[in-house]
């Protein structure tokens with residue numbers, strides 16, 4: 757098992773954001789995490805990737821605690837709606853910074869820039885890039901250390917049809933586990949074989965993503 761959550765509770769003050777959620781993700785599985793605003797999706801992926809500490813419950817990634825174990829943190833590539841790129845650095849410099857941080861092979865920078873269609877523009881400042889280009893660079897950055905688990909938290913927000921299509925191709929070719937949060941049911945069905953639906957801090961559906969549109973309506977009505 758790549759990811760195991762058992763009875764995970766997260767409180768922010770008196771507010772309970774996660775009411776003891778449990779699920780497991782197998783190695784190589786592609787899972788969509790769905791649910792309305794405030795359901796707890798981002799909190800869940802932040803707990804899995806070791807950014808947020810749960811209030812109680814057990815979280816294991818490859819058998820280890822992601823909050824405490826730095827080596828486990830390296831297993832993740834995380835892409836969110838915010839690109840967290842350095843606007844005043846070039847595309848190349850951005851990737852170089854992260855390659856050093858993760859002690860990744862610098863040869864991978866050119867490889868990824870080519871793969872993501874940004875090689876010709878590698879010496880341009882990121883601040884002059886379009887939203888789609890920035891998002892592509894953010895994904896390239898997330899892959900720099902060849903992560904085993906890719907977490908995408910509303911990563912397609914603001915991308916046009918072409919940008920989304922490109923991202924789907926990247927996801928199809930990614931050889932690892934994917935956990936993706938989205939509001940786009942079609943995206944979930946296309947890219948993931950399994951869907952988890954959350955509502956008010958609870959998992960209310962865990963199953964195949966096939967025909968997720970009608971399941972979503974039924975579960976949340």
Ligand SMILES: Nc1ncnc2c1ncn2[C@@H]1O[C@H](COP(=O)(O)OP(=O)(O)OP(=O)(O)O)[C@@H](O)[C@H]1O
Nearest residue numbers: 768771772773791792793794795796797798799800
């Ligand atoms: N740092 C925080 N402090 C207080 N409350 C928080 C914090 N982070 C999240 N919450 C609350 O926890 C709940 C779940 O938030 P979360 O961001 O996980 O939802 P989400 O499903 O990702 O929503 P969205 O689809 O809007 O991104 C919300 O009610 C939110 O206000």
